[in-house]
Amino acid sequence: MRKTGKIIGRILGNVVAMLISLIVIIPLVVLFLNSFKTSGEANRMTLSLPKEWMFENYQTVIEQGKLLSSFFNGLLYAVFSVLIVVIVVSAAAFVISRNPKGINRFLYYFIISGIALPINNVALMKVLQALHLVNTQIGIILLYAAINIPLSLFLAYGFIGTIPREIDEAAVIDGCKPSQLFLRVIAPLLRPIVSTLFVLDFMSVWNDFTMPLYYLNNSRKWPMTLAVYNFFGAFEYSWNLVAADIILTLAPVLLVFIIGQKYIVGGVSAGSVKG
Amino acid sequence: MNKRKLYPWYFAGAAAFLFFLLCFVPGILGIAYSFTDWNNFSKEINFVGLANYKAVFQGNSEYLKYIGNTILFTVVTTIMKTLFGLALALLLTQNFIRFKNFHRMIIFSPQVMSYLVAGLVFRSMLHPTTGFLNNFLRSLGLNGLAKNWLTDLTMVFPTVMTVDTWKGMGYIMVVVIAGLLSVSPEYYEAASMDGASFFQKFWSITLPLLKPVLVNITVLNVTYGLRVFDMIYSLTNGGPGNATGVINTAVYKEFSKGNLAMGTTLSSVLFFVVLALLYFIIKSMEHKEVEV
Numbered sequence: 417m418r419k420t421g422k423i424i425g426r427i428l429g430n431v432v433a434m435l436i437s438l439i440v441i442i443p444l445v446v447l448f449l450n451s452f453k454t455s456g457e458a459n460r461m462t463l464s465l466p467k468e469w470m471f472e473n474y475q476t477v478i479e480q481g482k483l484l485s486s487f488f489n490g491l492l493y494a495v496f497s498v499l500i501v502v503i504v505v506s507a508a509a510f511v512i513s514r515n516p517k518g519i520n521r522f523l524y525y526f527i528i529s530g531i532a533l534p535i536n537n538v539a540l541m542k543v544l545q546a547l548h549l550v551n552t553q554i555g556i557i558l559l560y561a562a563i564n565i566p567l568s569l570f571l572a573y574g575f576i577g578t579i580p581r582e583i584d585e586a587a588v589i590d591g592c593k594p595s596q597l598f599l600r601v602i603a604p605l606l607r608p609i610v611s612t613l614f615v616l617d618f619m620s621v622w623n624d625f626t627m628p629l630y631y632l633n634n635s636r637k638w639p640m641t642l643a644v645y646n647f648f649g650a651f652e653y654s655w656n657l658v659a660a661d662i663i664l665t666l667a668p669v670l671l672v673f674i675i676g677q678k679y680i681v682g683g684v685s686a687g688s689v690k691g
Numbered sequence: 692m693n694k695r696k697l698y699p700w701y702f703a704g705a706a707a708f709l710f711f712l713l714c715f716v717p718g719i720l721g722i723a724y725s726f727t728d729w730n731n732f733s734k735e736i737n738f739v740g741l742a743n744y745k746a747v748f749q750g751n752s753e754y755l756k757y758i759g760n761t762i763l764f765t766v767v768t769t770i771m772k773t774l775f776g777l778a779l780a781l782l783l784t785q786n787f788i789r790f791k792n793f794h795r796m797i798i799f800s801p802q803v804m805s806y807l808v809a810g811l812v813f814r815s816m817l818h819p820t821t822g823f824l825n826n827f828l829r830s831l832g833l834n835g836l837a838k839n840w841l842t843d844l845t846m847v848f849p850t851v852m853t854v855d856t857w858k859g860m861g862y863i864m865v866v867v868i869a870g871l872l873s874v875s876p877e878y879y880e881a882a883s884m885d886g887a888s889f890f891q892k893f894w895s896i897t898l899p900l901l902k903p904v905l906v907n908i909t910v911l912n913v914t915y916g917l918r919v920f921d922m923i924y925s926l927t928n929g930g931p932g933n934a935t936g937v938i939n940t941a942v943y944k945e946f947s948k949g950n951l952a953m954g955t956t957l958s959s960v961l962f963f964v965v966l967a968l969l970y971f972i973i974k975s976m977e978h979k980e981v982e983v
Contacts, residue, residue, distance in 0.1 A: 426787040433788050436779065437797040440857065443816050444800070446823045461815070461823040462830075500709075508703035515698040523700070523707050525973065530714050532914045532972045534939075534961050536721030538946050538954040543717050562713035565706050570976065584697070594699055623805030625921045630946070641807050645925065648811050655815055662811060666804055673803040677796075 451659035458656035473660040481647040481661050482635070490639035490668075492553065494621040497560035501568050501617050504561070506606055509572035510598055514584065524573065530566030537630050550631055559627055564617045571616075575609035576602075608679075615676035619669050640665045718962055725956040731949030743956035753933055754941065754957065761937040761961075764852060764923075765916030771856040772912055773905065776863025781893070783864070784871050795868070799861035809858045810925025817841050817850065841927055844934050851935050855922050859915070863908050870904035871897070906975045914972065917965060 442463070450458045451473055453466040478484060508527075512520045540559075541550065549555025579602065587601045625641040632638060635646070644665045651657050725743055729736045747754040779798060783791050801809060816823045817840040825837035840850045878896045887895070920939035923929060929936035929944065936944075938961050945954035965972075 429782060429785060429788055433782055433794050437794050440798050440801060440861070443812050443823070446816065447812055459821045461818075461821055461826055463823075504705040504709065508706035511698040511700060511702040515694045517694075519700050520698075520703060523703050526715075527707060527710050528973065528976075529969055530710055531976070532910075532969055533714075533718065533965050534918045534958065535714055536717045536955060536958040536962065537942065538951050538958055539721030539724055540713065540717035541946075541951075542720060542724075543713065547712075558709065559713055562709045565710050566714075569706060588697065594697055594702075597697070598702065619803060623807070625805060625807040625925075629943070641805055644811065645807060648814075655821070658811070658815060662808055665808055669803045669805075673800075 447659045447662060450655055451663050453656045455654050455656050458659065459653070461655065470656065473656050474664065477647070477657050477660045477664065480651075480657075481643055483640070483643060483661070483664060485636060486638050486640050486643035487664075487668075489553070489637060490622055490641075493557055493560055493639055494618045496557045497564065497621050498614055498617045500557070500561035501564045502610055502613055505565055505568045505572050505613065506603065506610065507598065509569055509576050510602055512569075513573050513576040514581070524569070528566050528570045530563070531570060535563060537626065541630065544631060551634055551637070553637055556627060556632060556637075559631070560621045560624070563627075564620060568613045568617060571613065572606075572609050575606070579605055611676065612679040615672060615679045618672055622669055622672075640668075721955040722959045722962070724952060725959045727952055729952040729955070731951060739952075743952055744960075746953070747956060747960065753936075756933060757936045757938050757941045757957070758960070760848070760935065761917060761919070761939075763848070764855075764919060764937060765913055767852050768855050768859065768916050769909060769912035771852065772859045772863045773908055775856060775860040776867055776908070777901075777905075779860065779864040780867035780871055781897075784868060795865070799865055801858045802862045804858075806858065806921035807925045809854065810922050813854045813857075814841065814926060842931055844931060847927060847931065847934050851923060851926050854926060855919070858922070859912070863912070866908055866911075867901065867904060870901050874900050903975075910972050910975045913968070914965065917961060 446461060446463060449463065449466060450461060452469045452471065453473075454468065454470055457467060508523070512524045516524065544550045544555055544559075547555070549558065583601060583605075584597060587597050592601065622639070623641065624639075625645065628638055628642045632642070635643075638646075644661050647661050648658055651661075724736075726738060726740060727736045728739045728742075746752060747758075782788065783795050783798075788794070804812075817825075819825060819837075819839045819842065822840075824840070828834070828837045838846050840846055874897065878900075879892055882892050882896060918939060919937055920943070923935055923937055923940050924943070927935045929940040938957050942954045942957050945951070945957065
């Protein structure tokens with residue numbers, strides 16, 4: 417009797433796992449299929465394959481949705497802000513983690529409080545105006561760098577703690593200055609955490625929607641998220657085009673996700689488990 | 692060796708400066724402006740004392756509804772994501788499940804899409820007449836279950852919270868799995884030898900050892916929930932009426948109306964709430980009290 421119970425339990429467990437995976441994936445499958453259908457067929461949203469594969473949907477979307485320019489805008493914002501974050505955060509994490517006393521300790525808690533504290537977007541407008549950064553690409557890049565610094569610092573701080581201090585001592589005995597120590601000795605050892613930060617911050621910037629909504633009112637400077645939102649508003653009844661647009665927005669992050677999978681999962685668990 | 696010379700503080704200067712200028716200053720400035728009548732229609736800014744806060748907290752203002760919604764959203768999504776994430780993690784670490792890694796990857800995958808895109812996907816899936824869900828229910832003959840998911844006043848908030856759980860539970864699952872894998876299998880072996888059942892093992896081994904992870908997850912979910920914006924903006928934009936309005940959608944609404952003082956007041960209210968929780972948040976991130 418116990419054995420049959422166990423087998424039933426195992427089958428049930430597998431069925432539940434499959435059902436949940438289906439619930440998660442079905443919306444994405446429907447979306448994918450819809451992106452190849454004709455407008456009429458797409459309006460009866462079903463899981464059936466398209467009668468005729470309309471690859472030209474994608475062409476229409478790229479032309480009408482101004483996707484090329486917003487794609488490159490998004491890439492520009494993500495790459496440059498992530499570069500800034502990686503550089504300033506590794507330098508900061510290095511000195512703070514090695515000497516967590518006095519002003520360094522204060523700076524650390526001051527910065528990581530930003531992981532939780534909300535940004536005041538209304539007053540931020542005032543600050544950006546004062547700095548003449550409203551509606552500029554450089555402004556949005558600096559802004560993205562700033563908001564991603566806290567979590568990145570927290571992760572990098574934990575990582576540098578795992579690099580043995582003896583390395584520093586050996587380097588100093590060999591006559592290294594602080595900047596040489598950091599650039600020549602420590603920086604090359606940071607590759608794993610830099611990859612994690614790159615993937616996590618890239619996805620966070622690429623997926624962000626709030627900052628351009630508040631601070632970019634010129635559609636030529638919009639990244640993908642805002643472009644797709646606008647497209648959705650204009651073509652709400654052409655589900656096939658909307659679906660193609662969404663798929664194109666998803667593609668880059670999916671690619672980064674697939675390439676950087678181990679870094680994401682590593683970063684996610686390092687951030688919450690090891691602390 | 693002189694630590695201060697070897698690790699000069701100004702290496703942290705650039706990060707601190709950027710954060711100070713674009714995150715901290717707006718926070719403080721915002722609190723200052725919340726005591727004024729700052730708006731887009733007049734150049735003058737006058738001090739008005741606590742008038743904005745009174746408008747938020749006095750009587751039956753719509754702002755109270757937004758604050759209530761934010762709290763409801765935070766509590767419900769935190770509980771749902773934790774429960775689903777924990778259950779999925781437990782299920783997908785069992786050896787008898789086939790294709791464990793495949794399931795994990797699928798369930799995690801919504802995490803990589805933006806909240807905005809997830810919102811748009813479900814806005815099309817849940818469309819009352821052409822959406823996939825209602826089509827599917829009708830094809831099963833369950834016409835009664837086909838609802839106006841995003842326009843019916845009683846349905847809309849549960850729908851929004853469910854969609855948010857759909858997107859967020861995979862992340863929680865991955866975090867819990869990492870926690871589960873760090874538990875030494877010897878505990879379970881010893882318990883099995885003593886004849887412990889699955890649930891006994893869960894209560895006496897898994898749960899206590901997962902406590903720091905669970906605290907962490909709660910903190911993550913609560914800070915996300917309080918600040919939620921994208922998901923609600925793209926699914927319902929706070930509507931119908933103000934049924935799903937939360938603090939951050941209200942901030943944007945006031946901002947676009949030019950009612951800047953009220954926007955910054957609402958934002959400051961949120962700031963104070965998180966500030967009150969900040970000590971616990973940072974403590975839980977470091978969780979020195981328990982070492983797994």
